[in-house]
Amino acid sequence: MADRNDPIDPSRSAGAGYIAQVEQDKGKRERSRSLAPLAKMWPFVRRYPGRLLGFLIFLVLSSVFTLSLPGVLKAIIDCGFSDTVPGYCTRLPVDTSAGVDGYFKLVMGFALLFSVFGALRFYFITTLGQRVVADLRRAVFDRLTILSPQYFERVRTGEVLSRLTTDTTLVETVVTGSISFALRSIATIIGSVTLMFVVSWQLGLLVVAVGGVIVGIVIVVTPIIRRLSRDGQDRLAEASGRAGEAIGSIQTVQAYTRERLERDMFGAAIERTYAVQAKRIGVQSWLTAVLFAIGMAGIAGILWYGARQVMAGTMSGGDIGAFTVYAILSVSSLSSLTETWTNLLRAAGASERLIDILDESPTIIGEDQPNPAGRVAFENVNFAYPTRPDAPALHEVSFSVEPGETIALVGPSGAGKTTVFQLLLRFYDAQDGIVRVGGDNVRRLDPESLRAQIAIVQQGAPLFSGTAFDNIAYGRDGASREDVIAAAKSAYAHDFIDALPDGYETDIGERGATLSGGQKQRIAIARAILRDAPILLLDEATSALDSESERAVQLAFETLRQGRTTLVIAHRLATVLKADRIIVLDQGRVADTGTHTELVERGGLYARLAELQFNTLAS
Known part of the structure; x- marks a missing residue:
């Protein structure tokens, strides 16, 4: 069994498809007009001065040895094969008594040092690049997790993921290879051209x-x-x-x-x-x-x-040999540098897009800690989503929920029920009016601390790839196995989980693909039960359950809601009959409030909905 202290595997996609998509996106990335955006990567590079210094030292040494190669060739030709030996041959560290063998020993020593310096240059730049890109990816993802939903309304999720994968991969390619290659090529070109003119x-x-x-x-x-x-x-x-x-x-x-x-x-x-x-x-x-x-x-x-x-x-034969190698080095380096330049420009564009995310600031902020009393109140709240400013989602909405009370939000689609949850969780802030939790204005509360007071069961029961245990334990840090099993039993999920091939350690697939809708919903309910928060939000929590499972979960809710402030969104009115109060929303306004009996007796929207649903059920 896996160590329960291990983090949940964050992977959400198939590896082959991910790699293919990254490679395809890389070729389509827009290039920057200059390399200036790459300078924004410097804060990530300077964290590792030792690796940077090691790279620069061995870059210089490997470049010097590359430029020395034609000189070694010249020495072999002039000193080892010529009848007339130039004077500089006597100054070489070679045993001339061994004839030409001594010069080839010099070559072997040269080749060994060249290989070591090249390998160390590669090691330092590659590990530096991998470290920088790892830090960059973490920084970008960390920032994404704290950005408000307004940001994701402006930027498509696919584009965000592409930046996190494709753009960081482009930066990785440059930091681990292109920059090193470009610097080495430039040094080689300058040195080769200079030495060529020295020779002839x-x-x-x-x-x-x-x-x-x-x-x-x-x-x-x-x-x-x-x-x-x-x-x-x-x-x-x-x-x-x-x-x-x-x-x-x-x-x-x-x-x-x-x-x-x-x-x-x-x-x-x-x-x-x-x-x-x-x-x-x-x-x-x-x-x-x-x-x-x-x-x-x-x-x-x-x-x-x-x-x-x-x-x-x-000229000597050695001069010609050395000059030919210099020429090959300079021309080949110059030809390759054009493609490297293109990669650098593309990576500069990628850096710019990544820095855009890092420069983004969350709009939902606060410092105060919430009062855990659990009281919820909306006071003359007006709200329109940022992408639809001319279409108010809530208009002058006022109601309160006392600790331990259960209210139900009902109404047709688009009435504003889910928006109430969005504001309560502070995914958005109301344009006018006040939303209070525990008597505090949520605008002053730290969003993370506020949300820690709330447990939610969402429509569709979003699950993660991993085991059944992982998905339930997601509700609370440090939950023990006993806590997870107790929550599953309360949600009437224990029996079917225990019957899975590996019980709680069964991998349920991406988004819980191996489970039925009702099973996924019960795992999500168990996750909310485990959170043990004073405020409970149920968004169509029984929508995917069959009649038998729904009855079982309703019994669990009867126990779960004791002592908690509970808000329930439901289209199926049979699930809210036992609510202390029902708030009827219509076109973003509170149309009526009361118990099921009171609302039916008064007529109106709720009575029409109840008549339609219950008569349909009866027939």
């Missing part, structure tokens, strides 16, 4: 000219390839979306005998994907051929000119 300024000019042509062609063609690649991703996403819809509704597809239609539509989408990808491959193949031809021609020209200089005695 004529050959240096030739390499710069060839490199300029190559870079110019890459700059012109790369946007075409990127556009075709994005088009291909779009076509693939279209095909995948169509396939997902068809497979997800396969019974409907087969019931309407539309298999052939779906196959034809998917096949057409795949062919469109192939056509775009084939075009992209054609452009890339052309670019590869042109660049290879120019590069080879340039190398041949360099070698031809160098050979003539050697024959004229103005």
Whole structure:
């Protein structure tokens, strides 16, 4: 059995689909116009000065050794193979009595140090990048959990999750690789070009000219390839979306005998994907051929000119060898740097979007601690949702609920029942009027402390992936196994949980997919029972239950509501007959208040609802 102190697994999505979506989104991310937004990542980097310093030290050492490689090649050619040995050969730390073997031992030592420095550079930058991105992801998620619902009305949930996954992955790619590669490439280019001109300024000019042509062609063609690649991703996403819809509704597809239609539509989408990808491959193949031809021609020209200089005695064979390696290093680094620059710009855009979240502040704030008395009151409350300011959800709503009292909120859909719960939980604040809990204005209360006084059973019983135990224990930190089982028994959930393959340790699947609607509802009720809060909110808490389960849960509620302030939202009026009072809401206003008998005798909206439901049940 898992340790109950372990945190609940936060994973909510299938791994393969998650990775595929991230890779698809990465290619579609907008690039920033400059690298300035990357500077906003500095606060996360400077937390780890040791790793940053280690990276910089070994970056310098590996770059120096890279630039020293042509010099080693020059020494081998000039000192090991030439009949006329230059004077500098005598100053090398080589045992000349072993002939050429001594120089290759020098190469082996050089290669060993180069490998160690390169590995350490990779280790420091990779661990630094992983640490920075881990901190960034935690900071972004931490901020998201405290933002008010108004933020999620402005920004789609899918976009928020994309920022948390795709954008942080882009930053990770840059911090762990692109920045290191860019710095190393820049150092290599500067060092190689400088040393090329030291060896031969004529050959240096030739390499710069060839490199300029190559870079110019890459700059012109790369946007075409990127556009075709994005088009291909779009076509693939279209095909995948169509396939997902068809497979997800396969019974409907087969019931309407539309298999052939779906196959034809998917096949057409795949062919469109192939056509775009084939075009992209054609452009890339052309670019590869042109660049290879120019590069080879340039190398041949360099070698031809160098050979003539050697024959004229103005250069040595080692100079030509060293110069050729310098040229290859500079041109290859410059070509690769263009793609690295694109990645850096895309990551800069991702950084900007992430910082937007970190700069967002919650609008629901407060410092006071709530009075646990449990009294609830609405005083002339007016409220409209931020996205619908011209459509009031509540208008001059006033009522009070004494500790231990149970009231029911009834009325047609859109009457404002759920809005009452939203304001009580302080997901929103009323524009006018006062909402009180324990006599305190909720605007002055700390939202987390306020919500700790409330237990809620929501319509639809939202559950998390994990075990039945985890989902019930979610109601209270540190709950023991005995507490969880007692809550399950009170919710009449123990018997069916105990009958599951692994009992309370059975994985119930994503959103409780392996359970029936009634079973999920009872687990949600057990979670609320375990919370043991002075205020209880029931939002259609028995809507998904069959008649037998509903009767069982109603008995549990009779015990649960004792000593608690309870507010019940119900469309099924049979569930609220025993409420101390019933508040009838209509179009955001309190239309009537009383017991079931009083409201029926007075007529009006409640009487019409009661007559409709009970006559229907009787028939």
